[in-house]
Amino acid sequence: MLDWFASFGGWAWIVLGLILVGGEMLAPGVFLLWLGLAALLTGAVVGLTSLAWQGAWLVFAALAIASVLVGRVVTRHRSEEPDTASGLNDRGRQLIGRVFRLETTMTGGEGRIRVGDSSWRVTGPELLAGTEIRVVRVEGATLVVEKA
Numbered sequence: 001m002l003d004w005f006a007s008f009g010g011w012a013w014i015v016l017g018l019i020l021v022g023g024e025m026l027a028p029g030v031f032l033l034w035l036g037l038a039a040l041l042t043g044a045v046v047g048l049t050s051l052a053w054q055g056a057w058l059v060f061a062a063l064a065i066a067s068v069l070v071g072r073v074v075t076r077h078r079s080e081e082p083d084t085a086s087g088l089n090d091r092g093r094q095l096i097g098r099v100f101r102l103e104t105t106m107t108g109g110e111g112r113i114r115v116g117d118s119s120w121r122v123t124g125p126e127l128l129a130g131t132e133i134r135v136v137r138v139e140g141a142t143l144v145v146e147k148a
Contacts, residue, residue, distance in 0.1 A: 010047025
């Protein structure tokens with residue numbers, strides 16, 4: 001079997017690389033892409049140098065490891081970087097600076113406001129229900145407010 005595969009030279013690696021890159025479209029994730037690129041590069045190296053099949057497999061192994069590591073760096077950098085500027089998926093941070101009307105009188109420095117269809121716990125100075133307040137910061141699930 002290996003002799004048959006080796007008889008095609010670099011073309012076998014190129015075909016394998018194209019199959020792997022094409023398989024990436026069928027499988028979730030981005031793993032087959034890096035192996036496919038390693039196989040394509042191995043095909044180029046074998047085509048240019050006429051390596052024996054043992055050398056070709058070693059080249060493929062080295063390129064596969066290198067391409068997977070590079071792929072991890074490339075994909076991690078984009079997908080794991082938090083979007084701190086927009087406050088996406090951080091509803092409390094989106095409310096900072098906005099003005100609301102107190103739903104309940106603040107007793108003991110605590111009260112509630114209504115934001116859309118949800119009710120938020122607020123802390124701040126003693127104020128009467130109906131007073132306009134401004135959100136200054138978020139502490140966990142509690143909004144810290146001041147009189148607007």
